[in-house]
Amino acid sequence: MGSFISETSNYLFVITILLFLLSDVLVFNNSFNKSVKDIINLSQVILGIFLHAIGYITLLIRSDDIRYFFFFAFQEIIILAVIMIYHTLYPKINKTLLYNMFFFLFVGSIMLSRLKFDLALKQFIYELVILVFSFFVPYIIKRIPSLDKWYFIYAGVGISLLLIVILAGRVVNGSMLAFRIGDMSFQSAEFVKISLVLFLASYLANYKKAKNYIFAIVIALIHIAILVVSRDLGSAGIYFMSMIFLIFVSSENILTILTGAIAGLGSFTLAYIMFDHVKVRVATWLNPWEDIRGSGYQLTQSLFAIGTGGWFGLGLLKGMPYSIPYVSEDFIFSAIGEEMGVFFSCSLIFLYLAVILYMFKLAKSMKNDFYKYTIYGFGVSLATQVVLTVGGGSRFIPLTGVTLPLISMGGSSLWTTILMFSIIQGMVLANEAEEPVEEEEEEDEI
Amino acid sequence: MKYDLKDDLKHLYRHLKNPVNITGLLFAAVFTAMALNIVLYLMNHSYEDINNSSNNRAVMLAKENIRGDIVSNDGTVLATTRIVDGEEVRYYPYANLFAHVVGYSTYGTTGVEQIANMRLVTSNDTLLNKIENDLYGSKDKGDTVVTTLDVNLQEVASKALGVYKGAIVVTNVKTGEILVMVSKSDYDPNTIDTDWESVIADTKSSCLVNRATQGMYPPGSTFKIFDLIEYIKEHPTDYDKYTYTCGGSLKYDNGKKISCYHGMSHGSLSLENAFAKSCNCAFANLALSFDRGMYASTLNTMMFNEKLPLELEYKKSFVEIEDGCSDSTLVQSSIGQGTVLMSPMHLNMVTQGIANDGMVMTPMIIKRIESSGGDSVKIYNPSEYRRILTKEEADIVTEYMRSVVTTGTGDVLKGSTYEACGKTGSAEYGTVKGDSHALFTGFAPMNDPEIAVTVVIEGAGSGGDYAVPIAKRIFDAYFGESYN
Structure with a gap:
């Protein structure tokens, strides 16, 4: 039985994620009544737990380390409890969004446990803290109706957080990214993804005239400039995309995107001319094999991992993901490809896409522009993040070194993404509390 | 509604x-x-x-799985892994015969063992077998690499070359499949790890070098194929009007002189006769009329000074002809002497291209990958590499190469029913006048070519006397004629 599960685990992973994807497509469609929807949602929980269980059984069999069993049981109890508390506190919570979030967390916990047990444990503690905190988020959103007037606060908090890093931060991998409080290391750039979207959403929801855009852009560019100075081009790209698309959604003018694309390419060229590290990144992207032991090391190891894993992967614990530097943070997608296979990792890409499109759909159903823009902005931010990390590790675009949402190691990244999900939950709940309006019909999801 | x-x-x-x-x-x-x-x-x-030496996953997989087999085009095992006293031992049943092309994996990797390394250590065994192996704690068997090599022809070629050093390449004209790749001196891959010290100490025989791809030989008169092609390109309508009277030697560039092989005087010759009889003076005279820049670019198209589409380790062929090069360089190169150097594989690719109506096929050494159970994992298809001649040009060159056999230096092949075409060469080397490598490159049958054969024998003498008979034995074996 054990051999059977561990040898077939990679096929089971693929089947599970494809079924989950199918359930998403079904449930995003409004044509089902509530009881059918509930059944589909229930099957999503089951699929998530199934995937989680297969992963840990495989790890247990291949390593003979009983800790995997206890850790799995511990996680299941806690997460089921969290789901129950959510349902008790908020009976109308959006189950689809919640279960999708947990599915990604399950994939992450399998992969991190495989990489290093202690790492996964630490990450789960972070997860627990933010999940408990997020119980209150929908409540806060409902109770403070003036959140959409706090734009100066969002801007102030965001810029200050970024400045703290410049002033008190330490250098990580050549970029100034984090500051420490006690034992915890905070990566401001992560949290500011939220504050920047909140600023743009609230400001643009209140001021819709073209001249107001200038102020919004200036504030956003200050954020971006600080990041460029601290050499965090990945986050700068995410902020930039949030800015462009939020102005686009508010102005409803397609020229915004075209202008944004030109400005984006222009600033990238400028960065290329100005910074040597950008030149190296681009050269490595064009030909990683040139300097296989030096600047091309990360990318070639990542390609080795994806290529060696092949369609169905080498199997958990059977590859060598640790040959890729920063595998648990920036390259976890390649590790997933190596051991769980490209079928699985590509399905994962489409699962991200499904969730992001679902967020867009939720955004469209908001009556309140602030909610609409915020949910939409989070969707754009997450989508950009996925493109940067997956595309970077697979040589689709130059490498920038950002995390894969909900899967990569890193407390700040995890907290930020879970907070985004809970804010969306809160806004959807608050929106439903207002009088219902006819929801717009939706086109295909994928 | x-x-x-x-x-x-x-x-x-x-x-x-x-x-x-x-x-x-x-x-x-x-x-x-x-x-x-x-x-x-x-x-x-x-x-x-x-499949890169920097990918440590190959080492990991090699420990995880049993290295797969390498087999010939009919499934005969050329390399396999045997369990001896609980240890995995790589075994090559044909010992020296495929030493260079199949290579070894016991002391680093070479040959097919190298280019298919990742395939050999990856197992695409069935799920059921994998589960069974897992239960019994045994390893999975790596995939099988099916090569294009033909055991029978390889044996014939190796025997024909005998004790000489040299190389033989035989390819399928239509597909570029490598059927034979012989290189001598050779070694026994079964014992290479223990013999290593003595093998590398023997610098005289350089037996580790795959002479077929890494051997750099002066092409001698086989280079006249390129002269002929250039002349046809420069005179597409009246190339056959060329005549020359050979007096045994040609003076050029104020007092320098070249001679025909053994100082022979060929008398009055047409271009076709000059090619068939391999008259050095006629071709040197021809070359002096060339637009040197154009000739250089023709030679580039013919893959000189260029990379070859070859996965096996090889050396780039070299020619010094360029716009404004000296008469001496041009004349020496035009008869395949001086600084020009070619690998037998390269010469074979050009021959294959001529036989295939001007289209060079990418040389193939791996036909397909199978799981150890025989399920197909990947099939490699023949692919066109480069057009070196138009069909019309290829037809003319073919005709001329046929007259080498019917009226010229390749007459050993004259009586055969399969209508071989080719070009001989006797390439002088070293400082002693008269020492020469014997060369032949050709294909058969003339009308619908099937195989291209290239033979290089170090220090044997003239191509017509030594290389052509060896080529004949290979053609005979392939076309089913008995020989003794």
């Missing part, structure tokens, strides 16, 4: 006007492209990338 296209379009337009929907479509496109990029990478390029 009545169907109304206009309503539908209006509806679609309203959707597309919504910025959120536009954003959704944009990201859907980018995500799909990103996934497609990974899928295409895996389908097309990943193997070349991962």
Whole structure:
């Protein structure tokens, strides 16, 4: 039985994620009544737990380390409890969004446990803290109706957080990214993804005239400039995309995107001319094999991992993901490809896409522009993040070194993404509390 | 309800006007492209990338699985892994015969063992077998690499070359499949790890070098094929009007002189006769009339000073002809002497291209990959590499190469029923006048060519006397004629 599960685990992973994807497509469609929807949602929980269980059984069999069993049981109890508390506190919570979030967390916990047990444990503690905190988020959103007037606060908090890093931060991998409080290391750039979207959403929801855009852009560019100075081009790209698309959604003018694309390419060229590290990144992207032991090391190891894993992967614990530097943070997608296979990792890409499109759909159903823009902005931010990390590790675009949402190691990244999900939950709940309006019909999801 | 296209379009337009929907479509496109990029990478390029000595996963997989077999085109085992006293031992049943082309994996990797390394250590065994292996704690068997090599022909070629040093390459004209690759001196890959010290100490025989791809030989008169091609290209309508009277030697560049082989005087010759009898003076005279820049670019097209589409380790062929090069360089090169150097494989590729109506096929050494159970994992298809001649040009060169056999230096092949075509060469080397490598490159049958054969024998003498008989034995074996 054990051999059977561990040898077939990679096929089971693929089947599970494809079924989950199918359930998403079904449930995003409004044509089902509530009881059918509930059944589909229930099957999503089951699929998530199934995937989680297969992963840990495989790890247990291949390593003979009983800790995997206890850790799995511990996680299941806690997460089921969290789901129950959510349902008790908020009976109308959006189950689809919640279960999708947990599915990604399950994939992450399998992969991190495989990489290093202690790492996964630490990450789960972070997860627990933010999940408990997020119980209150929908409540806060409902109770403070003036959140959409706090734009100066969002801007102030965001810029200050970024400045703290410049002033008190330490250098990580050549970029100034984090500051420490006690034992915890905070990566401001992560949290500011939220504050920047909140600023743009609230400001643009209140001021819709073209001249107001200038102020919004200036504030956003200050954020971006600080990041460029601290050499965090990945986050700068995410902020930039949030800015462009939020102005686009508010102005409803397609020229915004075209202008944004030109400005984006222009600033990238400028960065290329100005910074040597950008030149190296681009050269490595064009030909990683040139300097296989030096600047091309990360990318070639990542390609080795994806290529060696092949369609169905080498199997958990059977590859060598640790040959890729920063595998648990920036390259976890390649590790997933190596051991769980490209079928699985590509399905994962489409699962991200499904969730992001679902967020867009939720955004469209908001009556309140602030909610609409915020949910939409989070969707754009997450989508950009996925493109940067997956595309970077697979040589689709130059490498920038950002995390894969909900899967990569890193407390700040995890907290930020879970907070985004809970804010969306809160806004959807608050929106439903207002009088219902006819929801717009939706086109295909994928 | 009545169907109304206009309503539908209006509806679609309203959707597309919504910025959120536009954003959704944009990201859907980018995500799909990103996934497609990974899928295409895996389908097309990943193997070349991962079969890299910097990929430590090969070492890991080699420990995990039993190294797979390398077999010939009819499934005869050329390399396998045997369990001796609980230890995995790589075994080569044919010992020296395939030493260079199959290579070894016991002391580093070479040959097919190297280029298919990742395939050999990867197991695509059935799930059921894998589960069974897992239960019994045994290893999975790596995939089988099916090569294009022909055991029978390789044996004939190796025997024909005998004790001489040299190389023989035989390819399928239509597909570029390598049927034979012999290189001598050779070694026994079964014992290479223990023999290593003595093998590398013997610098005289250089037996580790695969002479077929890494041997750099002066091509001698086989280079006249290139002179002929250039002359046809420069005189497409009246090339056959060329005549020359050979007095045994030609003076050029104020007092320098070249002679025909053994000082022979050929008398009055047409271009075809000059080619068939391999008259040095006629071709040196021809070369002096060439546009040197154009000749240089023709030779580039013919893969001189260029990379070859070859996975096996090889050396680039070299020629010094360029725009403004000296008469002496041009004349020496035109008869395949001086600084010009070629690998036998390269000469074979050009021959194959001529035989294939001017189209060079990418040389293939691996036909397909199978799981140890025989299920197909990957099939390699023949691919065109480069057109070096138009069909008309190839036909003319073929005709001329046929007259080498019927009226010239390759007359050993004259009586055969399969109508061989070719060109001989006797390439002088070293400082002692008269020492020469014997060369032959050719194909058969003339009308619908099947195989191209290239023979290089070190220090044997003239190509006509030594290389052509060896080629004949290979042609005979292939076309089923008995020989003794």
